[in-house]
Amino acid sequence: QAAIPATLEQAAREAEELRRQIHYHNHRYYVLDAPEISDAEFDALMRRLIAIEQVYPSLITPDSPTQRVGGAPAEGFDRTLHLTPMLSLANAFSAEDLRAFDNRVRSGLGTDRVEYVVELKIDGLAVNLVYEAGRLVRGATRGDGQYGEDVTANVRTIRSVPLVLPIANPPALLEVRGEVYMPRREFDRLNDERQAAGEALFANPRNAAAGSLRQLDPRVTARRALDIFVYATGRREGLEADTHAQTLEALAALGFKVNPYYRVFGSIEEVIDYCHSWSERRVDLPYDIDGLVIKLNSLAGQARLGATAKDPRWAIAFKFPAEQATTIVEDIFVRV
Numbered sequence: 451q452a453a454i455p456a457t458l459e460q461a462a463r464e465a466e467e468l469r470r471q472i473h474y475h476n477h478r479y480y481v482l483d484a485p486e487i488s489d490a491e492f493d494a495l496m497r498r499l500i501a502i503e504q505v506y507p508s509l510i511t512p513d514s515p516t517q518r519v520g521g522a523p524a525e526g527f528d529r530t531l532h533l534t535p536m537l538s539l540a541n542a543f544s545a546e547d548l549r550a551f552d553n554r555v556r557s558g559l560g561t562d563r564v565e566y567v568v569e570l571k572i573d574g575l576a577v578n579l580v581y582e583a584g585r586l587v588r589g590a591t592r593g594d595g596q597y598g599e600d601v602t603a604n605v606r607t608i609r610s611v612p613l614v615l616p617i618a619n620p621p622a623l624l625e626v627r628g629e630v631y632m633p634r635r636e637f638d639r640l641n642d643e644r645q646a647a648g649e650a651l652f653a654n655p656r657n658a659a660a661g662s663l664r665q666l667d668p669r670v671t672a673r674r675a676l677d678i679f680v681y682a683t684g685r686r687e688g689l690e691a692d693t694h695a696q697t698l699e700a701l702a703a704l705g706f707k708v709n710p711y712y713r714v715f716g717s718i719e720e721v722i723d724y725c726h727s728w729s730e731r732r733v734d735l736p737y738d739i740d741g742l743v744i745k746l747n748s749l750a751g752q753a754r755l756g757a758t759a760k761d762p763r764w765a766i767a768f769k770f771p772a773e774q775a776t777t778i779v780e781d782i783f784v785r786v
């Protein structure tokens with residue numbers, strides 16, 4: 451272990467370089483799932499930065515990777531107002547519903563052909579992230595769509611959530627929406643742990659993710675392998691895009707984790723085929739999806755169609771049939 455730099459200036463330079471490397475390798479591992487260095491090498495970088503920050507506490511910045519896991523638990527969660535409302539999605543349950551949606555969109559726009567983006571509908575809980583000058587300043591649950599619970603300390607523990615956007619001139623203000631989820635393997639591990647400890651089990655990964663994200667103690671959240679896929683922006687200044695697909699590409703370029711299975715189609719029939727193909731394929735995914743989300747690709751078109759009081763006219767969720775209840779209801783007739 452090399453000696454800690456003798457002066458604050460040298461320490462600051464090394465700390466800055468270490469932060470850059472750690473953010474980079476964190477992104478490689480947790481966002482791209484393509485690490486370039488071993489865990490041991492990554493841990494060595496972290497230990498070096500922690501050692502320097504211990505000797506020079508003035509170097510500890512809120513977005514330092516050593517600050518991902520906060521300390522004292524919160525008493526409760528503050529309410530926070532989203533910069534733009536988080537609406538909910540109307541549901542489609544059949545090909546006919548999707549064709550009706552397509553007819554409404556095309557007649558609303560007065561065009562006969564439109565492009566749609568189709569994304570997997572991750573079965574987790576929606577969160578809202580706010581970045582100011584490229585730094586994560588807030589993470590909130592969806593709440594009632596206008597106000598959410600401020601769970602920033604917990605969101606910061608999700609390794610695939612960038613604490614800083616590592617580019618020279620980040621957007622001045624960026625609101626990003628995503629779905630926080632718990633991979634099924636982590637869900638099984640967590641329930642085995644709770645079973646062994648005689649604690650109540652989580653019914654499904656969505657409940658486990660919600661329960662983990664709404665922990666008062668971020669150190670508990672940090673022990674749950676939560677993950678996120680981002681899927682939209684809210685308020686944004688300095689992020690240019692004409693289509694939703696370009697928005698997803700821009701978010702990925704900023705270091706966010708975007709689900710790789712989104713596709714652009716030029717007709718609702720292709721959308722329908724893609725949706726049906728995932729009804730069986732989804733069992734092979736390491737996380738739960740409860741359908742797909744179909745969105746008009748053109749952002750100008752989205753703006754023209756707008757939203758009703760609660761849901762956008764330019765998007766719809768295609769839902770798979772609900773899982774048949776797998777638990778056999780106990781025999782409720784007591785034999786007398």
Ligand SMILES: NC(=O)c1cc2c(=O)c3cc(F)ccc3oc2nc1N
Pocket residue numbers: 536537538539569570571572573574576629681682743761762765
């Ligand atoms: N769970 C999801 O994977 C997912 C959820 C939403 C939304 O809830 C959603 C709600 C809106 F009002 C508009 C777009 C949306 O896009 C979305 N896209 C997704 N991929």
